[in-house]
Amino acid sequence: DAKTTQPPSMDCAEGRAANLPCNHSTISGNEYVYWYRQIHSQGPQYIIHGLKNNETNEMASLIITEDRKSSTLILPHATLRDTAVYYCIVMEVNYKLTFGKGTLLTVNP
């Protein structure tokens, strides 16, 4: 599975968009990009995933560059409850998720 690089931490003001970057320069053609988050002491929560095209759901948008070497998770209107560690994972098979250190997003009032 391809390795990902994420900034260790980011801050965002409540109500503003949070843009979380992820580099995955060694991604292969059949590997998906998954995003999960883990709020303190809870289990990981699935957010979104994509292969090539940009994706949007009720939680977030996922923008994948044309060469697929990087992506950005966008939370359009961050709230205090979005404070969590966000994990970007690239993989071929869904169940063998490899969680790195992720990005700790802190949403400030």
Place this chain on the structure above:
Amino acid sequence: NAGVMQNPRHLVRRRGQEARLRCSPVKGHSHVYWYRQLPEEGLKFMVYLQKENIIDESGMPKERFSAEFPKEGPSILRIQQVVRGDSAAYFCASSPSPESPLHFGNGTRLTVT
């Protein structure tokens, strides 16, 4: 709709005892996965089960650990003769199919004294 239910939430065992961790998947989900999170580390895949079958146990320690998902009832992760290094949060996840995103429970925190 109930999500993935894990119990107990917290479990304390002395060295050498057995630990049994239970996981009830989302209703209708027949695929169950166990992950372990050591303190200050990321989650690591342990085992993937489908009703009555172990599909992939490549992340399970070779000794003392076993998992089952019977036809009826919850999935069980069993750790025999626990050691201090087994202290961790154990998360269960389920999905309706291998291609679907995983739904995680809130974990069982095992402390070995």
